[in-house]
Amino acid sequence: MTIGTEQGTSVALTWTRREPPHRPAQAQDPAARPAGDDALERLLALVARGDERAFAELYQRVAAAVFGLVSKVVRNPAQSEEVTQEVFVELWRTAARFDPGRGTARSWIMTCAHRRAVDRVRSAERAARRDDLVGRRDQGRPYDEVAEQVETTLERERVRRSLDALTDLQREAVVLAYYGGHTHREIAELLGVPSGTVKTRLRDGLIRLRDHLGVDA
Amino acid sequence: MSADLHTLTGAYAAHALSDTERQAFERHLEACPACAQEVRELEATTARLGAAAASPPPPELWDRIRAEALVTRQLPPVVGRAERRRRTGRRGTAAGRRVPPLLAAAAALLVAVLSVTALNLGLLGRADRADRTADLVAAVLAAPDARRFAAQPGGTGQATVVVSRQRGRAVFVADGLPPAPADRTYELWVVNRSGPRPAGLVKVAGEGRVTRLLDGPVTGNEQVAMTVERQGGAARPTSEPVVVVDLKA
Numbered sequence: 254m255t256i257g258t259e260q261g262t263s264v265a266l267t268w269t270r271r272e273p274p275h276r277p278a279q280a281q282d283p284a285a286r287p288a289g290d291d292a293l294e295r296l297l298a299l300v301a302r303g304d305e306r307a308f309a310e311l312y313q314r315v316a317a318a319v320f321g322l323v324s325k326v327v328r329n330p331a332q333s334e335e336v337t338q339e340v341f342v343e344l345w346r347t348a349a350r351f352d353p354g355r356g357t358a359r360s361w362i363m364t365c366a367h368r369r370a371v372d373r374v375r376s377a378e379r380a381a382r383r384d385d386l387v388g389r390r391d392q393g394r395p396y397d398e399v400a401e402q403v404e405t406t407l408e409r410e411r412v413r414r415s416l417d418a419l420t421d422l423q424r425e426a427v428v429l430a431y432y433g434g435h436t437h438r439e440i441a442e443l444l445g446v447p448s449g450t451v452k453t454r455l456r457d458g459l460i461r462l463r464d465h466l467g468v469d470a
Numbered sequence: 471m472s473a474d475l476h477t478l479t480g481a482y483a484a485h486a487l488s489d490t491e492r493q494a495f496e497r498h499l500e501a502c503p504a505c506a507q508e509v510r511e512l513e514a515t516t517a518r519l520g521a522a523a524a525s526p527p528p529p530e531l532w533d534r535i536r537a538e539a540l541v542t543r544q545l546p547p548v549v550g551r552a553e554r555r556r557r558t559g560r561r562g563t564a565a566g567r568r569v570p571p572l573l574a575a576a577a578a579l580l581v582a583v584l585s586v587t588a589l590n591l592g593l594l595g596r597a598d599r600a601d602r603t604a605d606l607v608a609a610v611l612a613a614p615d616a617r618r619f620a621a622q623p624g625g626t627g628q629a630t631v632v633v634s635r636q637r638g639r640a641v642f643v644a645d646g647l648p649p650a651p652a653d654r655t656y657e658l659w660v661v662n663r664s665g666p667r668p669a670g671l672v673k674v675a676g677e678g679r680v681t682r683l684l685d686g687p688v689t690g691n692e693q694v695a696m697t698v699e700r701q702g703g704a705a706r707p708t709s710e711p712v713v714v715v716d717l718k719a
Contacts, residue, residue: 303544305536305618312532320527322520337527338535345539349547356510363517371485412522430484431519437486456480456512463515 293358301348319366326370326434340366374434415465423458483512537611610634631715640688647678657703661693
């Protein structure tokens with residue numbers, strides 16, 4: 254029997270957990286990049302290697318954005334927490350698959366969050382029926398809620414103004430799809446326009462938002 | 471046809487396509503750099519819309535996420551993916567199915583060890599000791615000072631030990647562990663300067679998943695090892711460990 258006790262076999266079998274000296278992300282994050290996308294990419298790379306501190310820091314940086322978006326789409330507090338948990342465990346699990354060639358870390362994270370949230374409402378909605386959609390629209394929900402919520406930060410203000418700059422149809426398509434989690438077919442039905450129109454309005458609307466917000470990717 | 475597809479970038483970035491449409495569009499994306507670039511930009515745009523809805527999650531959510539992450543196996547990187555795409559301009563269809571070499575090697579090693587030890591017939595033993603309560607396991611996994619130690623890659627890559635020094639306890643977590651041979655059982659050991667002490671028998675659940683509180687206190691200055699023993703376990707290890715995790719690292 255040869256379970257290594259001290260130096261012997263144990264050294265060869267030791268998995269070295271010590272990462273190269275961990276540098277706090279802020280220290281490397283020039284003020285010029287307040288969005289910290291480089292920092293997020295670096296954190297993701299550490300998370301991919303199982304670094305728990307990096308995972309904690311990543312969470313601190315994006316948890317509010319993820320939870321806020323998920324809550325907006327899912328609209329049920331307990332389910333929003335569940336979906337947020339799914340999102341972060343998924344990020345932990347698949348961090349090594351993040352491909353910077355396909356977009357920024359922030360985009361990747363938010364896309365993952367949005368997809369999970371949409372999956373959750375779609376599976377719930379397959380049970381419920383269409384007439385319910387009309388009811389929801391009558392509550393005047395998505396856009397008004399967004400408009401209400403967007404007052405604190407400059408970023409919210411910018412997004413709100415950018416949404417205001419869209420045509421009504423573009424804005425309704427974008428808001429119903431992104432915050433409402435609806436497919437283009439559902440939106441077509443809600444707005445009483447052909448679904449081909451919804452697709453092009455979604456694209457036109459997002460392109461306009463992109464230009465208005467000065468997004469580069 | 472493809473002129474039509476080009477207009478789907480917005481609906482795709484907003485997740486407004488049906489599953490079939492999405493799959494068709496993703497195939498198109500592989501062959502259309504212009505659309506791929508536009509999707510990148512529109513996804514960065516929707517990310518801004520998402521961030522505008524930010525609101526802080528309840529504080530205890532992090533503990534739950536952390537506890538689940540600690541027992542979740544991470545995917546290895548897809549090696550050479552970007553290379554291959556650059557060279558051939560197509561996606562690597564095999565990537566998703568390929569077994570990571572490390573995992574394959576680990577599995578082969580484990581099988582080899584088990585087939586040798588399986589030759590030795592043991593006494594019929596008693597049933598496995600009952601696992602400690604899930605509460606204790608959860609307490610260790612969610613402890614603020616919990617640290618995770620992985621088994622040496624090339625040994626058996628998917629075993630992990632989570633230790634809370636504050637609580638003085640540790641949890642052994644494995645995934646993809648083959649069932650122990652008939653009449654045999656896995657046994658855990660906590661090894662310190664004075665040698666190994668038994669830390670419990672391992673019951674392998676579906677898909678080789680194991681979450682087992684180690685018997686007895688753990689200070690964090692030990693190694694954890696797992697051997698194959700006869701049913702009922704042994705007082706001293708009688709075979710080479712199939713897993714060794716060093717908690718001092």
